[in-house]
Amino acid sequence: MAQWIELRAGPLVLAFDPEWAFVRRIRLGDHEVLRGIYAPVRDKNWGTVRPRVSNLAIQAGEGNFRLSFDVECKEREIDLFWQGAIEGEADGTVRFTFKGVARSTFHRQRIGFCVLHPIAECVGRPCTIEKPDGSIERSSFPRYISPDQPFFDVRAITYEVLPGLSAEVRCEGDTFETEDQRNWTDASFKTYCTPLALPRPVEVHGGTVIEQSVTLRLRGTVPAGAAEPREVGPVALTLADRPFGSMPRLGLAMASHGGRLSLRERSRLKALNLSHLRVELRLAEPDWERAFSRATDEAAALGAALEVALLLPEAPEEPLRALKAELVRLSPRVASWLVLPTAQRSTTPPGLVGLARQYLATDDRGVRFAGGTNRYFTELNRERPHAEELDLVCYSLNPQVHTFDDVSMIESLEGQAWTVRSARELAGVLPLAVTPVTLKPRSARPAEPGELPPGVDPRQMTLFGAAWTLGSVSALAHVGLFSATYFETTGWLGVMETEQGSPLPDKFPSRPGAVFPVYHVFADLGEFAAGELIPVASSDRLRAAGLAIRKRGKTRLLLASLTDQPQQVLIRGLRGFLSLRRLDQANLRQATAAPEAFCAKSGEIVDARGEALELNLLPYGIVRIDGGR
Numbered sequence: 001m002a003q004w005i006e007l008r009a010g011p012l013v014l015a016f017d018p019e020w021a022f023v024r025r026i027r028l029g030d031h032e033v034l035r036g037i038y039a040p041v042r043d044k045n046w047g048t049v050r051p052r053v054s055n056l057a058i059q060a061g062e063g064n065f066r067l068s069f070d071v072e073c074k075e076r077e078i079d080l081f082w083q084g085a086i087e088g089e090a091d092g093t094v095r096f097t098f099k100g101v102a103r104s105t106f107h108r109q110r111i112g113f114c115v116l117h118p119i120a121e122c123v124g125r126p127c128t129i130e131k132p133d134g135s136i137e138r139s140s141f142p143r144y145i146s147p148d149q150p151f152f153d154v155r156a157i158t159y160e161v162l163p164g165l166s167a168e169v170r171c172e173g174d175t176f177e178t179e180d181q182r183n184w185t186d187a188s189f190k191t192y193c194t195p196l197a198l199p200r201p202v203e204v205h206g207g208t209v210i211e212q213s214v215t216l217r218l219r220g221t222v223p224a225g226a227a228e229p230r231e232v233g234p235v236a237l238t239l240a241d242r243p244f245g246s247m248p249r250l251g252l253a254m255a256s257h258g259g260r261l262s263l264r265e266r267s268r269l270k271a272l273n274l275s276h277l278r279v280e281l282r283l284a285e286p287d288w289e290r291a292f293s294r295a296t297d298e299a300a301a302l303g304a305a306l307e308v309a310l311l312l313p314e315a316p317e318e319p320l321r322a323l324k325a326e327l328v329r330l331s332p333r334v335a336s337w338l339v340l341p342t343a344q345r346s347t348t349p350p351g352l353v354g355l356a357r358q359y360l361a362t363d364d365r366g367v368r369f370a371g372g373t374n375r376y377f378t379e380l381n382r383e384r385p386h387a388e389e390l391d392l393v394c395y396s397l398n399p400q401v402h403t404f405d406d407v408s409m410i411e412s413l414e415g416q417a418w419t420v421r422s423a424r425e426l427a428g429v430l431p432l433a434v435t436p437v438t439l440k441p442r443s444a445r446p447a448e449p450g451e452l453p454p455g456v457d458p459r460q461m462t463l464f465g466a467a468w469t470l471g472s473v474s475a476l477a478h479v480g481l482f483s484a485t486y487f488e489t490t491g492w493l494g495v496m497e498t499e500q501g502s503p504l505p506d507k508f509p510s511r512p513g514a515v516f517p518v519y520h521v522f523a524d525l526g527e528f529a530a531g532e533l534i535p536v537a538s539s540d541r542l543r544a545a546g547l548a549i550r551k552r553g554k555t556r557l558l559l560a561s562l563t564d565q566p567q568q569v570l571i572r573g574l575r576g577f578l579s580l581r582r583l584d585q586a587n588l589r590q591a592t593a594a595p596e597a598f599c600a601k602s603g604e605i606v607d608a609r610g611e612a613l614e615l616n617l618l619p620y621g622i623v624r625i626d627g628g629r
Contacts, residue, residue, distance in 0.1 A: 002017065002018045002019035003018075004016065004017050004018075004024065005018065005058065005067075007060065007065045007067070007086075007088055008060075008063050008064075008065070008088065009063065009064060009065065009088025009089055009090070009092055009093065009094050010063045010064070010088075010089065010090040010091050010092040010093075010227075011028055011029075011092050011218070011222045011226070011227035012026055012027065012028055012033065012088070012092045012094065012216075012218075012227075013026075013027050013028075014026040014027070014088070014094065016067060016086065017405075017407075018053050018056055018069070019053070019405070020038060020051060020403075020405055021038060021039065021051045021053050021069065021071050021084055022036055022037075022038040022405075023036055023037040023038065023086060023094075023096060024036045024407070026094065026216065028092075028161060028162070028165075028218075028222070028226055028227055029225075029226050029227050029228050031121060031161055031162060031226070032118040032120070032121050033118075033121075033161055033167050033216070034115065034116060034117060034118070034167070034169070034216060035116035035117065035118040035187070035188045035411070036114075036115075036116040036188070037096050037113060037114070037115050037116070037214050038113070038114055039082070039084070039098045039111075039112055039113050039114070039212070040110065040111075040114060040402075041073040041078065041080055041108065041110075041111050042108060042109040042110040042111070043075070043076075043078055043106070043107070043108060043109065044106075044107040044108065044109060044201040045109075046109050047075075048402075048403075048404070049073040049074070049075045049078055049080070050073075050075070051071045051072070051073055052071065052072045052073075052074070053069050053070070053071055054069070054070050054071075054072070055068075055069060055070045056068075056069045057069070062090075063088075063090040064087075064088055064089050064090050065086075065087070065088045066085070066086070066087050066088075067085070067086045067087075068083070068084065068085045068086075069083070069084050070082075070083055070084075071083070071084060077104060077105075077106045078104065078106045078108070079102070079103040079104035079106075080100055080101070080102055080103065080104075080111065080204075081100060081101055081103055082098055082099060082100030082101070082210070083098075083099050083100075084096070084097065084098055085097045091217075091218070092216075092217070092218040092222070093215065093216065093217050093218070094215070094216040095213060095214070095215045095216075096113070096213065096214045096215075097211075097212070097213045098112060098113060098173075098210070098211065098212045098213070099209070099210070099211050100209070100210040100211075101207065101208070101209050101210075102204045102205065102206050102207060102208040102210075103206060104206050105203065105204065105205050105206045106203075106204055107201040107202065107203050107204070108201055108202055108204050109200050109201050109202075110192065110193065110194050111193075111194075111204070111210055112173065112174055112192075112193035112194065112210065112212045113171060113173075113176075113192070113193055113212050113213075113214050114190050114191070114192045114193075114402075115169055115171065115190065115191040115192075115214055116181075116186075116188035116189070116190055117141070117157075117159075117169075117178075117188055117189040117190075117191065118187070118188060119182065119187050119188060119189070119414060119415070119418065120414075121161070122141045122159060122189060123141055123142070123143055124140065124141060124142070124143040125140060125141050125159055125160065126138070126139070126140045126159070126160070127139055127140060127141060127157055127158060127159040128157070128158045128159075129151050129153075129154055129156075129157055130154075130155045130156040130157075130158075130170075131153045131154075131155060132153055132155045132175060137151075139151060141159070141189055142180060144421065144422040144425050145180050145182045145183055145377070145381055145418060145419065145422040146179075146180040146183075147183070147378070147381040147382040148382070149177050149178055149179045149180075149196070150178055150179075150180060150189070151177060151178035151191070152177045152178075152195070153175060153176075153177065153195075154171065154175075154176040154177055154178055154191055155170065155171065155172075155176070156168055156169060156170040156171065157169050157178065157191060158219065161218075162222075162223055162226055163223070164220045164221050164223065165218060165219070165220040165221060165222055165223065165226075166218070166219045166220055167216060167217075167218060167219070168216070168217045168218075168219050169191065169214065169215070169216055170214070170215045170216075170217070171191060171193070171212070171213075171214050172212065172213045172214075172215075173193070173210075173211050173212030173213060174193035174194055174212055175193070175194070175195055176191050176192060176193050177191070177192065177195050177196070178190065178191045178192075179192065181402065181415070182377075182415045182418040182419065182422070183376065183377055183378040183381060183419075184376055184377070184378060184397075184401040184402060184415075185377070185397050185398075185399055185401075185412045185415035185416045185418075185419060186401070186402055186403070186408075186411070186412060186415050187411045187412060187413075187414040187415040187418075188411075188415075190402075193212060233568075234567070234568040234569055234570045234614070235538060235539050235540045235543045235544040235567065235568075235569050235570070236538075236539040236569075236570045236572060236612070237536055237537070237538050237539075237544060237546040237557075237559055237569060237570070237571050237572070238536070238537045238539075238572040238573055239534050239535070239536055239546075239548050239555075239557065239571075239572065239573030239574060240534055240535040240536070240537070240573070241573075242534075243532035243533055243534050243550055244533055244534075244535055245480055245532070245533050246530060246531070246532060246533060247477060247525070247528065247529060247530060247531050247532075247533055247549055248473075248476065248477050248481040248482060248483050248484050249275035249276065249335075249482065249483035249484075249529075249530075250274060250275055250473070250483070250484055250485075250486070250522065250525060250526070250529070251274050251275050251276035251277055251278055251304065251307055251435075251483065251484075251485045251486075252269075252272075252274060252277060252278070252485065252486060252487055252488060252489050252494070252495065252522075253277070253278040253279075253280075253436050253485055253486075253487065253488045253489070254277060254278065254279050254280075254291075254294070254295055254298065254488065254489060255488045255489045255490045255491050255493070255494055255498075256488060256491070256493060257490075257491045257498070259490075259491075259498060259500075260294065260298075261298055261301070261489065261490065262498075262499050264499070264513070265489070265490055265496065265498075265499070266298075266301045266302065268496060268515065268519070268595060268596075269302050269489055269495075269496075270301065270302045270303055271523060271526070271596075271599070272302075272495075272519075272522045272523055272526040273303070273526030273527065273529050274302055274303075274304045274522070274526065275304060275305065275335070275483065275529065276299075276304050276305045276306060276307040276335045276336075276483070276485070277295060277298060277299040277302060277304045277305075277306055277307065277489070278306075278307040278308075278309060278435060278436060278485045279291060279292065279294075279295035279306060279307070279308055279309070280309040280311065280374075281308060281309065281310055281311065281323070282311040282342070283310065283311065283312060283313060283316070283319035283320070283322070283323060284311075284312075284313035284319065284342065289322075289326055292308075292323075292326055292330065292332075293326075293330060295308075295332070296330045296332040298489075299332065299333065300332075300333070305333045305334060305335035306332050306333065306334045306335060307335055307336050307338065307433075307435060307483075307485060308334060308336070308337050308338065309338040309340060309374060309435070310323075310337055310338060310339050310340060310356065311340055311341075311342050311374070312339065312340065312341050312342060312352065312356070313342055313343075314341075314342075314343050316341075316352070316355060316356075317355070320355065320356060320359040320360070321359065323359065323360065324359045324360060327360060327362075334362075334364070334367050335366075335367065335368065335483075336367065336368040336369070336370050336391075336392055336433070336483075337356060337360055337367070337368070337369050337370065338370045338371075338372070338374075338392075338394050338433075338435070339352055339353045339356045339369060339370065339371050340371075340372070340373065340374045344383065345373055345375060345379040345382075345383050346371075346372060346373040346379050346380055346382075346383035346384070346385055347371030347372055347373070347385040347386075347390075348383050348384070348385055348386075350386055350389075351389075352371075352389075353369050353370075353371050353385075353386075353389040353390060354389055356369060357369050368391035368392040368431075369389075369390065369391050369392070370390060370391065370392035370393065370394045370433060371385035371386070371389065371390045371392075371393065371394070372385060372393045372394035372395050372433075373394070373395050373396070374396060375395070375396060376395065376396065376397065376401070377395045377397060377419040377422070377423065379395070380393070380395045380423065380426070381422065381426070384426055387426075387427060387428055387430060390427075390430055391430070391431075392430060392431050392432070392433055392482065393423060393426075393427040393430050393431075393432050393433070394432075394433040394434070394435050395419070395423065395434060395435075396434065396435060396436050396437070396438070396442075397416060397419060397434055397437055398437065398438045398439060398440055398441050398442075399412035399413075399416075399439070399468070400439065400440050400441060400457075401441060406459075406464060406564065409439075409468055410468065410471065410542055410562045410563075411542065413468075413471045413472060413474075413475045413541070413545065414475065414541065416434075416472060416475045416476055417475045417476065417478065417479045419434075420432060420434070420476060420479040420480065420481055421479055424480070431482030431483075432480075432481055432482055433481075433482055433483045433484070433485070434476060434481060434483075434484045434485070435483070435484065435485035436485045436486065436487070437472060437484060437485065437486045437487070438455065438486075438487060438493070439457040439459060439460055439465065439468075439487075440454070440455050440456070440457045441454075441455065442455050443455045450504070450507075451504075451507065452492075452504060452507050452508060455493065456492050456493060456508065458507065458508050458509075460487070460492060460493065460494075460516060460518070461492070461497070461508070461510045461516040461517070462516075462517065462620075463517050463583070463584065463585070463588065463619070463620040463621065463622070464564075464620045465516065465517065465518050466516070466517035466518040466520070466521050466560070466583070466620070466622055467545075467560040467561060467562055467620040467621075467622060468562075469486065469518045469521050470521050470545060470547065470558055470559075470560040470622060471545040471560055471562055472486075473521070473525065473547060474536070474545045474546060474547040474560075475545070477533055477547060478533070478535065478536075486522075487518070492508050492510070494516070495515065495516055495518050495519040495522060496514065496515040496516055496519050497510040497511060497512055497513060497514050497515075497516070498512070498513075499512060499513050500512060501513075511592070511593065514592045514593055515591075515592050515595045516592065517583060517588065517591065517592065517622070519592075519595060520583055520591060520595065520598070520599070520622070521558070521622065523595070523599055524556065524558055524624050525547075525549075525558070527556070528549040528550075528551045528556050530551070531549040531550055531551030531556075532549065532550045532551065533547075533548070533549060534548035534549065534550055534555065535548075536548050536557070541562075542562060542563075543561070543562055543563050543567060544559060544560065544561055544562055544567070544569050544617075545559065545560050545562060546558065546559040546560075547559075554626060554627070555574065555626070555627050556624065556625070556626050557571070557574060557624070557625040557626075558622065558623070558624055558625075559571070559615075559617075559622070559623050559625070560620070560621075560622050560623075561617040561618070561619065561620055561621045561622075562620070563619065563620070564619045564620065565619060566616065566617065566618055566619065567616075567617055568614060568615065568616050568617070569614075569615045569616075569617055570612040570613070570614055570615075571608070571612060571613040571614075571615065571625070572611070572612045572613075574608055574613065574625060574627055575608050575609060575627075576607075576608060576609065576627055577605055577606070577607055577608070577627070578605070578606050578607075578608050578613070578625050578626065578627040579602070579603035579604070579605060579606075579625070579626040579627070580603050580604045580605075580606050580615075580623060580624070580625050580626075581601065581603035581604070581623070581624045582621060582622070582623050582624075583621065583622040583623075583624075584617070584618040584619075584620075584621035584622070585618050585619070585621070586618065603624065603625075603626065608627075613625075
């Protein structure tokens with residue numbers, strides 16, 4: 001990852017990320033004014049063309065700067081060149097300009113600025129919107145996730161940063177509007193160019209010039225001391241005294257590569273003590289019976305129940321009748337049926353869940369019938385199912401709908417928690433299931449020759465993937481989730497590699513038969529399945545996350561470093577002699593090659609009788625701490 005360049009514009013501090021041509025985290029002391037400003041190029045399928053930055057030049061003075069750079073965006077038929085310039089003034093003004101020229105003819109969904117407003121500082125707060133005609137609209141950022149754009153026809157948006165001080169963000173060169181990006185787990189409200197109501201995709205002719213600018217100005221008086229730079233010290237993780245609920249039920253999805261689990265894979269997966277195994281049955285397509293039979297066999301071998309995602313056609317009765325016959329023949333242990341119509345984005349047809357219940361209900365009163373969506377929270381939010389028919393509400397999530405870098409993925413953890421809070425507002429007392437959670441959007445699109453499939457991310461097999469996953473479980477568990485399904489069992493979308501190994505070792509360089517670091521996250525959680533959750537507060541949720549569970553008189557704390565730099569963490573609320581085990585760069589190869597030995601290894605004994613336990617963490621390192629409470 002390219003090193004960020006820290007810059008100062010009077011009282012404001014910001015960072016420029018040269019890898020993505022991205023202004024990040026504009027701050028006034030401890031207050032985040034903007035999460036970011038960047039200018040993506042989205043192709044006709046909403047894919048983002050990765051920028052290649054060159055000719056970076058910086059002139060910095062006392063509280064002011066000028067930065068310029070060139071960007072090439074080339075991918076398939078798209079060839080766009082743009083020049084960027086960012087200026088910071090001593091009064092806190094920051095101006096980002098974009099001047100681009102199309103060097104080919106292509107179709108696009110969007111080209112130009114996106115401005116990210118931070119959730120913590122903006123949610124529920126009042127703002128004013130200046131329209132292109134100069135009129136003013138008074139509004140507020142929504143508290144719960146808005147299903148539609150909260151603001152249209154935006155020329156400028158102004159909101160309070162501190163009493164007596166506001167931030168004005170002025171956008172020029174196009175018509176802008178604002179969406180609630182928490183719908184896709186981004187931790188921001190996004191003001192973006194080109195309204196979605198306009199026809200798309202748009203043909204861009206070679207030679208077309210595109211010019212835009214975003215200007216941030218401070219309006220009012222900066223309070224004394226407000227701009228003092230933050231003292232960056234250790235992250236503090238503090239455990240509460242009392243538990244507040246139970247751990248969510250955790251499961252994995254069946255491997256989409258279609259291969260059966262080997263004996264060793266079954267043994268290793270059974271050790272995770274999974275609640276359930278997800279299988280997706282498309283009842284209008286052939287071979288669903290084979291998938292159901294395989295899922296029944298594998299779930300039984302893992303000691304898990306089935307979570308069955310039913311993709312129902314418009315005429316569902318005959319397929320449901322056939323499924324009932326298979327249900328009688330196989331007698332699987334089913335935890336939940338996710339009733340998902342293929343013709344709609346959400347379970348909106350009235351009576352559909354009742355029809356599935358009519359065919360599939362058994363004497364097991366614990367089986368839940370769910371409705372919701374097989375897609376993003378967005379679809380659930382916009383097309384809400386009939387809650388009175390349901391036992392459970394479900395939706396899926398991933399952190400890479402809009403941005404793809406490590407930092408943005410870590411930021412998305414806050415957005416995940418907001419989907420649960422907002423889903424509870426629309427679901428009432430019904431329990432919530434997030435299923436599945438994946439690193440990238442799921443895609444049926446075939447891979448380009450020699451390339452990874454669109455849904456595969458090499459970070460699946462890395463410490464980053466494990467740290468992100470622990471952060472995700474922590475974010476979802478702390479807001480009260482019933483169950484979550486992550487990834488797959490084996491393969492490059494799973495928690496371990498197959499015995500055969502990666503089909504593309506140059507692109508996905510895993511070792512045949514090895515587990516991925518994320519395997520150990522689920523192993524450590526599985527030992528405390530159904531335990532009581534103890535709230536863990538992090539002083540900086542972008543740097544470290546923790547999850548504490550109590551079961552049978554023992555307490556386990558799992559913590560993850562969420563940065564690519566070594567850091568120190570302070571643990572408060574665990575005392576006495578503790579057992580501590582690390583998973584990081586120092587022992588990664590051993591832990592993934594011989595997971596049984598690693599899991600059986602005794603931890604280091606540490607004395608935590610002081611006020612806080614101090615730990616040094618390597619990049620994306622994970623620590624397990626066991627003790628009694």
